[in-house]
Structure formats: C-alpha cells, structure tokens
Amino acid sequence: MSKNKIEIIVTGGAGFIGSHLIEKLLASNYSVTVIDNLDPFYSPDVKLKNIAAVINHPYLRFIETDILNTEELYKKLTGEYEVIVHLAAKAGVRPSLENPIIYQDVNVKGTQNMLEFARHKNIKQFVFASSSSVYGINKNFPWKESDFVLNPISPYASTKISGELLGSVYSHLFGIRFIALRFFTVFGPRQRPDLAIHLFSKKLLNGEPINFFGNGSTRRDYTYVDDTVQGIFNAIQYTWSNYEVFNLGNHQTVSLSEMIAALEEVFDKKAILNHLPEQMGDVPITFADISKAEQLLNYIPKTNFKKGIINFKNWLQTQ
Template identity: 80%
Template structure:
C-alpha cells in the first residue's frame, strides 16, 4: 500500500547513478520524487531513457526543477519526504576548470538550498554525493576518511568539500543527519557518455582515436554502479551518528593502460591511441580505504572491473 512507503526526494535522479538508485528504491517499497533540471551537459533524451523503465510507476514523480530556484523548491515539492538523496551537481573535473563559477553556484549554493529545504521541511536524513576528487594530490594511499589533508586540484573537487562542510554545519545547528558519500569512478550500464569507459568504448567501436593522456600509469579505483547503489541505500537507512563521511570505492586500482587493454579484450578490438600530455586537474591515482564503510554501512563491493566492463558492453549492445 502507498501509505506504507517512505517518501524519498532524489535530486539528479534521471542521471547515471540516480536512475539506478530510483529503480532500487522503488523495488524496496519507497515512494520517490525525482528533481532534475536536465542540465544540457549531456542529452535530456539519454536521461529520460535512463528512467523509461520506471517512469509509469504510481510511486514515482518526476519534477523538472532547478535546485538553484529556492522558491520553486518550496512551492513545487509538496511531499512528506523523510530523506533527501542529493545527487544533482554540475559534473566533471575538466569542465569545472573552464567554468568554475557555474560549478560553485550549482554545487555549493544548490546544496545549501537543498539543506535549507530540509531544515524548513523538517527532513532529518540527508545523503550527499561527494567525490574521491576531494583527496586531490594526497599521497597517503589508500585514502581514509579520517585523513584531513584534503588537497583538491579542481574547482569541482573544491565544491564537493564545500558541500561536506555545509552538511556539518546543518547537522550541528539543525539536527539533520548528514551522510557524505565519496564516490570513486563509478561505471557500468548508463554511464555518462563523457566518462572514459563509455567514451573509449564508443571510439573503439567506431575506429576513432582515443586521447591517451600521460604515460598510462594514472590509476583509478573503478566502482561498479550496483555496488555504489548498495552503499547509498544503506546510507539512507543509517542512524548511528549525526554526521559521517564514507568512501564508496572498490579498494582496487586499475591503470589507464590496463583499462584500455580490458576494453580491447572485452570488445575484441584494438584501440587506436593518440598520445597527449597529462591534463590539468587530473590526479595521478584514486584509491579508497573502505574499512569504515564496511563496518558502519555494511558496504561490500562485489563486482570486479572486468565483469563490470562485460556488463557495460552487454548494455551498450542494446542501445
């Protein structure tokens, strides 16, 4: 029955991670409202396709709304929300270097608006999508949440730190439980078309050159989307402390060279490589210590990198 369903507000819910989360929440007896402004960073059609399998659910509401419009948040969002999952943001490290002011507006002011909404609507659980990029050039691997030496090297990363700190303020002053989740290079079906695995796969299939930055030694902690969703769902239910930051990674690293070799193997096709110098804003390695998330969120990644790439290829074949 509908009245037995907890109501959750998910910003950015039509995106890559958001759409997978929506499906999981609906399957787990939640009522969901999506707020998404369909930012033109990539096609609205892709986002609508992401949620096409659930858009007709009686327990799902989609509202086209910009989180920078505080007045509209209060007038258009009228549900009895128990939790906010705030995924909406301007995404991408490299684009943030080109347009840092827009990233500051959406990612910091937008997060503050959602916290203000939670405060005035008496919503006591707030889950925030942060990023591994906050660690920046910190060389203490694997990265632990307890390490306060954050060294961001992109405007995007700095906005995510700002969001975490705003959450601490609102938790302390207004009693909102704030859970910040630092995502580590999430991949899988529906991955954004600008992200490396999706972009490189398309280029391999189309016989186009892949831009290969640096010497191939940069490493990423690739995390399969279903594992990330598992962490988010457990964070929604987390009640032990008023404020926490968690790494949601895979505790494995894959080099750029290894990633391309895996794509070549899975797609059974050689990549064409265009070698270029390293890019500004890119960190040399991301590597998550996930002990805290294992202990407090019962988080345990289950999908290895190669299997995740196979799953992604199987999805791409249907597009």
C-alpha cells in the same frame, strides 16, 4: 504517494547513478520524488531514457526543476519526505576548470538550498554525493576519511568539500543527519557519455583514435554502479551518528593502460591511441580505503572490473 511508504527525494535522479538508485528504491517499497533539470551537459534525451522503465511507476513522481529555483522547490515539493538523497551537481573535473563559477553556484549554493529545504520541512536524513576528487594529490594511500589534509586541485573538488562542510554545519545546528559519500569513478550501464569507459568504448567500436593522456600509469579505483547504489541505499538507513563521511570505492586500482587493455579484450578490438600530455586537474591515482563503510554501512563491493566492463558492453550494444 502512499502514506505507508517512506518518501524520498532524489535530486539528479535521471542521471547515471540516480536512475539506478530510484529503480532500487521503488523495488524496495519506497515512494520516490525525482528532481532533475535535465541539464544539457549531455543530452536530456539520454536522461529521460535512463528512467523510461519507471517513469509511469505509481510511486514515482518526476519534477523537472532546478535546485537553484527555490520558489519552484517549495511550490512543487509538497510531500511528507523523510530522506533527501542529493546527487544533483555540475559534474566533471575538467569542465570545472573552464567555468568554475557555475560549479560554485550549482554545487555549493544548490546544496545549501536543499539543506535549507530539509531544515524547513523537518527532513532529518540527508545523503550527499561527494567525490574522491576531494583528496586531490594525496600520497597517503589508500585514502581514509580520517585524513583531514585534503589537497583538491580542481574547482569541482573544492565544491564537493564545501558541500561536506555545509552538511557539518546543518547537522550541528539543526540536527539533520548528514551522510557524505565519496564516490570513486563509478562505471557501468548508463554511464555518462563523457566519461572514459563510455567514451573509449564508442571510439573503439567506431575505429576512432582514443585520446590517451600521459604515459598510461594514472590509476583509478573503478567502482561498479550497483555497488555504489547499494552503498547509497545503506546510507539512507544509517542512524548511528549525525554526521559521517564514507568512501564508496572498490579498494582496488586499475591503470589507464590496464583499462584500455580490458576494453580491447572485452570488445575484441584493438585501440588506436592518440598520445597527449597529462591534463590539468587530473590526479595520478585514486584509491579508497573502504573499511569504515564496510563496518558502518555493511558496504561490500561485489562486481570486479572485468565483469563490470562486460556488463557495460552488453548494455552499450542495446543502445
């Protein structure tokens, strides 16, 4: 790695958001060390394909290891790093209901491991992937970071709150600048195959029924991946304070019914719906107030929902 470049660790860098981020970092003259355990939550081949275009980049180093394996972390991470972007986590609200213990281990203990690594290696900038799910059932729309009454309704959400609180502790005690970014339903090319837009699109193309939970009124603040990545990129350079939480959303909501209609229009196919009751752990709406991120991170989402769906379709057709 070049000593003339800022060296960044990106955990979970072979995933959906992480792979887009490392491309932007490499294009912006950073050296990047990716940590990813290629968790079989979905196919490791998909993740390797995500980073295939940059895997041989001279300023990229890929390390297949687990953030729970502290011995490996200290043995293999020998660079002079200035920033950690911690994206690695057990993902998904619904799966966390089935196995909450592993979510606690990876998302809380794993985050603390990375914070300890930052402390021991004197890494002063730590960007953490949090989630809109921390708000839970909260009727104060749009959701603001200043609302401290959080009502999480899934184990996954509780682990993300725990990560934010750990960051506050390490910021206070050890002077690590901790920036928590609450992601709001990120979508776009390389989206995880279990997430709604990807899953529904494939079923639509194959003429298979789509499981349609509830009456279609649930709403999500869909955020295009390039916008989320720009927010992360700006957070890497943020220096105004030592602890902050930011919403990275689109400040617009799309209902489940509207999302299905958009997919039907873009793919020019009629969906077959399998109507089912609402699922445990699902919140009725996510809706971000992004004024804080606009002001302090210069975060300005640029891709609207339909354009993002078109981009996703174009990518999916190449797979």
